[in-house]
Amino acid sequence: MRWLACELHTHTNHSDGKQTLEELTAGARRLGFDCIALTDHNTMSGLKDRERIESETGLTIIPGMEWTTFYGHMVTVGSMSLAAADWRRATPGNIAEGVAEVHRLGGLAGLAHPYRIGNPVCTGCYWEFEIQDWREIDYIEVWSKTFAPIQADNHRAFGLWTELLNAGVRIAATSGRDWHEQTETDDPLSVTYLGLEERSDEPLTVAAAAMAALGAGRASVTIGPLLTMEVRSEAGRAYGIGEAVPAGANGFEARAQILFSVRQGLWELEPQPFRLLITGSAGTIAERTIEPADGDYALPFPPDASRPLWIRAELWGVVRGASVRIAFTNAIYFD
Amino acid sequence: MLIDRMQTLKPEDSRSHIRCPFQLEQSASKMFIHFSYGPKLLDDRQQARELMEECVERYIEPERRSLVLGSMDRYFPLSNLITVSVDDPETYRGACHRHDPEQQLFLGESASSPGLTKGRLPSGLWSVTLSVHSIVTDTCEYRLRIWTEDPTTDQSAFS
Numbered sequence A: 001m002r003w004l005a006c007e008l009h010t011h012t013n014h015s016d017g018k019q020t021l022e023e024l025t026a027g028a029r030r031l032g033f034d035c036i037a038l039t040d041h042n043t044m045s046g047l048k049d050r051e052r053i054e055s056e057t058g059l060t061i062i063p064g065m066e067w068t069t070f071y072g073h074m075v076t077v078g079s080m081s082l083a084a085a086d087w088r089r090a091t092p093g094n095i096a097e098g099v100a101e102v103h104r105l106g107g108l109a110g111l112a113h114p115y116r117i118g119n120p121v122c123t124g125c126y127w128e129f130e131i132q133d134w135r136e137i138d139y140i141e142v143w144s145k146t147f148a149p150i151q152a153d154n155h156r157a158f159g160l161w162t163e164l165l166n167a168g169v170r171i172a173a174t175s176g177r178d179w180h181e182q183t184e185t186d187d188p189l190s191v192t193y194l195g196l197e198e199r200s201d202e203p204l205t206v207a208a209a210a211m212a213a214l215g216a217g218r219a220s221v222t223i224g225p226l227l228t229m230e231v232r233s234e235a236g237r238a239y240g241i242g243e244a245v246p247a248g249a250n251g252f253e254a255r256a257q258i259l260f261s262v263r264q265g266l267w268e269l270e271p272q273p274f275r276l277l278i279t280g281s282a283g284t285i286a287e288r289t290i291e292p293a294d295g296d297y298a299l300p301f302p303p304d305a306s307r308p309l310w311i312r313a314e315l316w317g318v319v320r321g322a323s324v325r326i327a328f329t330n331a332i333y334f335d
Numbered sequence B: 001m002l003i004d005r006m007q008t009l010k011p012e013d014s015r016s017h018i019r020c021p022f023q024l025e026q027s028a029s030k031m032f033i034h035f036s037y038g039p040k041l042l043d044d045r046q047q048a049r050e051l052m053e054e055c056v057e058r059y060i061e062p063e064r065r066s067l068v069l070g071s072m073d074r075y076f077p078l079s080n081l082i083t084v085s086v087d088d089p090e091t092y093r094g095a096c097h098r099h100d101p102e103q104q105l106f107l108g109e110s111a112s113s114p115g116l117t118k119g120r121l122p123s124g125l126w127s128v129t130l131s132v133h134s135i136v137t138d139t140c141e142y143r144l145r146i147w148t149e150d151p152t153t154d155q156s157a158f159s
């Protein structure tokens, strides 16, 4: 599995960003990203030089558009024809139609910064659309802006995601800087890593493989080290992030892998014993401390643990005086 | 001039789209859209505070409300926001979602203003949509003007 460092929420001067796509991609490169999604507000005109800039920078640019409506912002990604879906038809009760249209056009749809303060401070920024069936939504941007783990609106978004997982909804979680300009910041920056499947039978473009990963929930979010996980059953089968462990498989162990060596020199955490935990619908089922070095950790499920609906791995530590979730994987589900 | 319209909006017009259709009799080489609105900012601090109280009540969880209200000045001045989007007879031609209260936009075969898609300007029923995201001032007046350069005058102008 190749884990692609992605920034999935960006803007240029084609909407209210103060940067060209060239400046954005150069900035993304400097920060060690492999891939961005350009999600300008209600337009895709900023993508006109996409192919040239991709080949010049080596960065993958996923086409996207942020539906910037009166009742919520919805990030849509993964197809050059997403602008054909009419964001202006969105009403509080009909967002499912918009999402279906995005899917028909070959894209994925996610809630952008769902709890950011709304009108008149940030127009339409708070998610007010009614959602009848959450399974239609592909992902939730649970970490927005910089130093995301400490933001109150992100706590609410993370809580919404967890609640949905507990209700049996299989839905992905991402970060997005909502990056509008090239400004220097000391704040920790989030990265969403998307797990690209290696398939020789039918090679996909990197952008298409990244969208397949997001659609399948093969994602891990961090402000530093890359945290991944798999579940092994007694029978020796392994199940990765986004996958479902079939009914009948038993006797589990979670295997977490942490890479502190990713994007070297581009992020910093104070050396400390970090807390690695496996948590899910049945609460925290395994926990240990780890040193800040690349490593693999086996975390057996306690023998008396009841079968969870889902689990994820989390890495906790102290960042700028606050105890925060430094990284979290998307879920592994249990049928 | 294909469109020259002015209208005064009120806070009740927030969260509505104003569709401005027009007929383009023959295909054009360049189309100009000038859009302006004002006032942009709500200067009345008392009014701004009242709007913020409603906003905080609606969007902030109870335990954080006093904190946000205590630092509400960082959101000031509150502002009006109206954005422009364009549809040609066949497809969506993009939007200009930005805060400038005066925008001089154009569409053309080989280039367009950022936000709008370049390409031919076919004859038929076009439409410019004004999306009124938020009006915080008692009134806000806009003016929208749209005109084209037709291919013949365009050529003579540059020969």
Ligand SMILES: [Zn+2]
Pocket (backbone or CB within 6 Å): A066, A073, A112, A113, A125, A178
């Ligand atoms: Zn947004």
Ligand SMILES: [Zn+2]
Pocket (backbone or CB within 6 Å): A009, A010, A011, A066, A112, A178, A179
């Ligand atoms: Zn955005």
